[in-house]
Amino acid sequence: MSEKNVSIQTLRRLPLYLHYLKSVKDDAPRISAAMLAAALGLNDVQVRKDLGSVSGSGRPKKGYVTEELIVDLEKYLGCNSVTNTVLIGAGNLGRALLSYGGFSDYGLQIVAAFDNNENVIGSKAGDKAVLPMSELGRICIEKNVRLGIITVPASGAQDACNKLVAHGITAIWNFAPTLLKVPPTVLVENENLASSLAVLSQHLNDRVK
Amino acid sequence: MSEKNVSIQTLRRLPLYLHYLKSVKDDAPRISAAMLAAALGLNDVQVRKDLGSVSGSGRPKKGYVTEELIVDLEKYLGCNSVTNTVLIGAGNLGRALLSYGGFSDYGLQIVAAFDNNENVIGSKAGDKAVLPMSELGRICIEKNVRLGIITVPASGAQDACNKLVAHGITAIWNFAPTLLKVPPTVLVENENLASSLAVLSQHLNDRVK
Structure with a gap:
């Protein structure tokens, strides 16, 4: 059952299950969907369905062997395979x-970081050297890069995105506070921290519906 | 019109508008909802409605004076007021x-960072000293802290959350990959980076529906 497609909603919950299972595996050698649902504050039926779509190891009334479920989730989420990634924008957030x-x-x-700021190129970010944008194509080919992370300011994000797409990257994780235009084969996952902050601020001011 | 409630969906888009407007204000002294919609790849009617709910300065056929719209958005988003915040968990992500x-x-x-690891307490994170958890209550009162950021591992997140709630914090930004249980008056905004990563990885493996 582990090769079946799952919905994006299910997929987003799988890392939550995995983290929880890893944290309890020493104390809970077996676990049921109901226990997991209760622990995470989720719906019982939903958790049962989510787990069923990635693991065939559950048994009625007995639940799952925790270790087996962890292995199935890790396999489904590709935790054991490596996705080579580049990061564009070696400012505070990129370095973070x-x-x-x-x-x-x-x-x-993350195999390399890139920036177009002369003052940053050649410096270290984490244990990676920051390379000039002109090196992007070479690295993407040499390292078989498949995913790109964008942490440049909003004004430079579309340009960074276009360069990634031109070098064959089809999955982009965008931390810049702007929407990117991409061909239909490319998936952009937006991580808009400012939007989250806006929601929290308004809650403090009691203005969210 | 600027005191009206807006939906969470609208609220999440407002920072995008603000960022874009700031980036074009020198070249575009006036801007229409249609121009903004086209630039950001959003729906025209939606953008018009979003802007109308936070600014009364738009004029039919003439659009908005860009500077005025920026001021209205900044006012609505509370950019000019300060929200004192504490961060719990001074690991890599917290420091980032x-x-x-x-x-x-x-x-x-962020007025202070907290951790319960003796090896980290007393060190610097950014320009902030990392304080022991026992100081949390004092700082929350002294600095009138209203928002808490959780960047501890999943296993410690509920405990960190409980302490924040006990000290009167009603808005929590949770970066730990777990769901938190809170009273109904508390808003938790989850920033689950692992979930985003799961979606991107599955796209690369062509398994997302």
Whole structure:
């Protein structure tokens, strides 16, 4: 069952399950969808369906062997395969992401960082040298890069995106606060921190419906 | 019109408009909803409605004076007022957010960072000293803290959340990959980077519906 397509909504929940299971596996050798749903505050039926779509190892009334479910989730999420990634924009946020270790759990490996600012090129960001944009094409080919992270200011994001697309990248993680135009084969996942902040600020001012 | 409630969907788009307007204001002294919609790849009617809900300065056929619209958006988003914030969890991601300058545009000011790891307490994160959790209550009162950012591992997130809620915080920005249980008066905005990454990885493997 592990090769079946799942919805984006299910997919977004899978890392939550995986994290929780890893945190309890020593104390809970078996786990049911109902226990997982209760622990995470999710709907029982939904969790059962989500797990069923990525693992065939659940048994009625007995639930899952926690370790087996972890293995199935890791396999489905590609945690054991490596996705070579480039990052464009070695400012504060870019450097932050470079030094954040948590992505490697999901197979993401940032192979190089790029910038067009002469003062930044050649410096180190995390343990990576910051390269000029003119090197992007060479690195994308040499390292078989498949994913691009954009952490430039909004004004430069479309240009960075166009360069990634021109070099064959089909998955883009956009942290710039702007919407990007891409061909239909390219997926952009927007991480708009300012939007989240806007929602929180308005809650503090009691103005969110 | 600027005090009217807006939907969360509208609210999430307002920072996009603001960023774009700031980037073009020198070249475009006036701007229409249609121009903005075209530039950002959004629906014309939606943008017109969004802008109308936060600014009364638009004129039929003439659009908005760009500077006036910027002022109205900044006012609505509370960019000119300061929201004192604490951050719990001074690991890589926490330090990253502390050193990221972009939040101050939205009035967010991180006044202190907290951790329960003895090896980290007393060190510097950005230009902030990392304090022990036992100081959280004092700082929340002294600095009138209203927002809490959680960047601890998933296993410690609920505990960090409970402490924030106990100290009167009603808006929580959660970067830990887990769902938090809070009273109904508290708003949690989840920033689940692993979920985004899961969506991108599956696109690369052509398995997203």
